[in-house]
Amino acid sequence: MVALCRKLSTIATPNIFPRKQGYPQINSTQIFIPFSQLQRRRLLEERLVSVLHGSTNLVQIKQVHAHILRKGLEQCCYVIAKLVRMLAQLDVPVHSYPRLVFQQVNYPNPFLWTALIRGYAVQGPFSESIVLYNRMRREGTGPVSFTFTALFKACGAVLDVDLGRQIHAQTILIGGFASDLHVGNTMINMYLKCGFLDCGRKVFDEMGQRDVVSWTELIVAYAKSGDMESAGELFRELPVKDMVAWTAMVTGYAQNARPKEALEFFERMQDAGMETDDVTLVGIISACAQLGANKYANWVRDIAEKSGFGPTGSVVVGSALIDMYSKCGSIEEACKIFEGMKERNVFSYSSMILGFAMHGRAHAAMQLFREMLKTETRPNRVTFVGVLTACTHAGLVEQGRQLFANMEKCFGVAPSADHYACMVDMLGRAGQLEEALELAETMPMQPNGGVWGALLGACRIHKNPEIAQIAANHLFQLEPDGIGNYILLCNTYALAGRWDDVSRLRKLMREKGLKKNPGCSWVEAKKGVIHEFYAGQMTHPESIKIKQALEDLQDRLKAHGYQPILSSVTYDISDEEKKRLLMHHSEKLALAYGLLSTDAGCTIKIMKNIRICEDCHAFMCSASQVMEREIVVRDNMRFHHFHDGACSCDKSKCFDDGRNEMGWTLPEILQLEMSVRLREKKIKNSVLGKIREPNQIGESVG
DNA sequence: GTAGGGTTAG
Numbered sequence: 001m002v003a004l005c006r007k008l009s010t011i012a013t014p015n016i017f018p019r020k021q022g023y024p025q026i027n028s029t030q031i032f033i034p035f036s037q038l039q040r041r042r043l044l045e046e047r048l049v050s051v052l053h054g055s056t057n058l059v060q061i062k063q064v065h066a067h068i069l070r071k072g073l074e075q076c077c078y079v080i081a082k083l084v085r086m087l088a089q090l091d092v093p094v095h096s097y098p099r100l101v102f103q104q105v106n107y108p109n110p111f112l113w114t115a116l117i118r119g120y121a122v123q124g125p126f127s128e129s130i131v132l133y134n135r136m137r138r139e140g141t142g143p144v145s146f147t148f149t150a151l152f153k154a155c156g157a158v159l160d161v162d163l164g165r166q167i168h169a170q171t172i173l174i175g176g177f178a179s180d181l182h183v184g185n186t187m188i189n190m191y192l193k194c195g196f197l198d199c200g201r202k203v204f205d206e207m208g209q210r211d212v213v214s215w216t217e218l219i220v221a222y223a224k225s226g227d228m229e230s231a232g233e234l235f236r237e238l239p240v241k242d243m244v245a246w247t248a249m250v251t252g253y254a255q256n257a258r259p260k261e262a263l264e265f266f267e268r269m270q271d272a273g274m275e276t277d278d279v280t281l282v283g284i285i286s287a288c289a290q291l292g293a294n295k296y297a298n299w300v301r302d303i304a305e306k307s308g309f310g311p312t313g314s315v316v317v318g319s320a321l322i323d324m325y326s327k328c329g330s331i332e333e334a335c336k337i338f339e340g341m342k343e344r345n346v347f348s349y350s351s352m353i354l355g356f357a358m359h360g361r362a363h364a365a366m367q368l369f370r371e372m373l374k375t376e377t378r379p380n381r382v383t384f385v386g387v388l389t390a391c392t393h394a395g396l397v398e399q400g401r402q403l404f405a406n407m408e409k410c411f412g413v414a415p416s417a418d419h420y421a422c423m424v425d426m427l428g429r430a431g432q433l434e435e436a437l438e439l440a441e442t443m444p445m446q447p448n449g450g451v452w453g454a455l456l457g458a459c460r461i462h463k464n465p466e467i468a469q470i471a472a473n474h475l476f477q478l479e480p481d482g483i484g485n486y487i488l489l490c491n492t493y494a495l496a497g498r499w500d501d502v503s504r505l506r507k508l509m510r511e512k513g514l515k516k517n518p519g520c521s522w523v524e525a526k527k528g529v530i531h532e533f534y535a536g537q538m539t540h541p542e543s544i545k546i547k548q549a550l551e552d553l554q555d556r557l558k559a560h561g562y563q564p565i566l567s568s569v570t571y572d573i574s575d576e577e578k579k580r581l582l583m584h585h586s587e588k589l590a591l592a593y594g595l596l597s598t599d600a601g602c603t604i605k606i607m608k609n610i611r612i613c614e615d616c617h618a619f620m621c622s623a624s625q626v627m628e629r630e631i632v633v634r635d636n637m638r639f640h641h642f643h644d645g646a647c648s649c650d651k652s653k654c655f656d657d658g659r660n661e662m663g664w665t666l667p668e669i670l671q672l673e674m675s676v677r678l679r680e681k682k683i684k685n686s687v688l689g690k691i692r693e694p695n696q697i698g699e700s701v702g
Numbered sequence: 703g704t705a706g707g708g709t710t711a712g
Contacts, residue, residue, distance in 0.1 A: 453712030
């Protein structure tokens, strides 16, 4: 019996227990441990690991750790590795508590080493993963497949493809690891993250064993590179398609501005009997946002609510819905979603602020920004794009300037080229064109198309062909195919009466083969059916009725003071001809059909592919008053809400004294945020002060 | 251990 126990005890304990004083040395010739005792300990270890696995907070884990120490298991790699992994998962800084626990173990096994390496691979500093790997090898411990997945994760995180290649070589050198499925998958992931699609594809092609994860990784990579054809081809070849793979395709189409195909794919996915989760929903919501039609918006919202991932269930779905309803023209619906959300984060706030800004509700946008600052959510760069845009559309130049000047100091968000574009837009629209130009020319980074485009747009509004020429020259370099830039410059010349320049530019456009996009508008008629109208075209089945209705409408509006704004036509033609052209702009046709086909009291929603012209804008204003209808026009820039003879983009309707009804001023906001930042900084310093700095970075794999 | 997600101005 004794002999049997002796035999079993040696078999039952392979490399689990390290040899050193302080922990039982399992050498059957020197120390005899009864089998029952070993079994008890093994059971205890199993139990501790499972308790750790179920722990959800630091307090619970610390209790288990205390128990580990009481039972004398601080050298047991199996348990300690789990402890380290759980701590890292809970975002406890790896180089503090977990590292300390690791250092207490005299002989770490590969799994314990890997737990720590993985911790750094998730949290950073990523180079510490490599340092640890090298130390592990020097101390004679061989890696396991987990080690490589962790290392590839680290390389992917810092986009270090050279290091990734070295580790790739090691997987082949050490043997056996290159053919491991998970190692292969993380390797593909690393190459794709670093932007080496070909290398990822090569690993994929050479893999002996692939699973749906390997395929999906590549599908996503192709989708992100804009190559939906290759993505689709892979998807067709994929033997067993799961929900994630389907979602990758739906999202891919949505991200590549192909919303109709995204919807088609989603329908196919449902036909295939696939489940829908929050990630799928986000993809499809984004597609509906691009379509801008309420019919689809309501349809997808129903699906979201039925599947249990509605705005109250998921903060991500909620934020996507806010964005979708804003883009579909239903800012009220977006508000309702926002108010009904249980949890809100920076995405929810930013989407709502941008929604308000887009719809000309600067007041609401600023108020929401203020409310956000009272919560624990901190603004990010997108939030500032929203807030600055709101200031721009409300003509709040002084407030905008102060926010921009204090972004970095008070909020910790450094201004990017996009924020400079907002400022150039703001100054430009306010008529301060010289200052806007100076800002564009002196900004610390290379100005992007947005910056010069904003300036060019402002030059058209304020009829300044000289500065327009400068902005346009930059734009012609940055966006050689951007037809809109040529049109804007053309319009600016026309407004200034420089017809020679107009014809010179038109000739240049012809030479370059650039064609003006025909103006096109869509209007939602009954039951959400969408009707399309092109400028000057009378192809709609009811076009005779529409033409008559439009003429009647024009007469009524003229009686109320509407006069065609002839300068909106940039052709050197007779006034009569100009009037005729203006009257056939697509949005006017859409409006006439909207009035014919919807009931009194219904809001008329029109979408347009290019910017609404000044004349149509005045026409809509007047129509909203005379016909007593709410009219919403979404052009390629923003939303216009016409109500009782005014538009939401009319600056004079917004507050402009730096103070709103809440009774706060901008300096108060800045002060408030500064105190938050200081407090955060203090907390951070006090935590970091206790933690040892990790080793130097920059070591390569040896 | 591995794959899919939301907000950006002219």
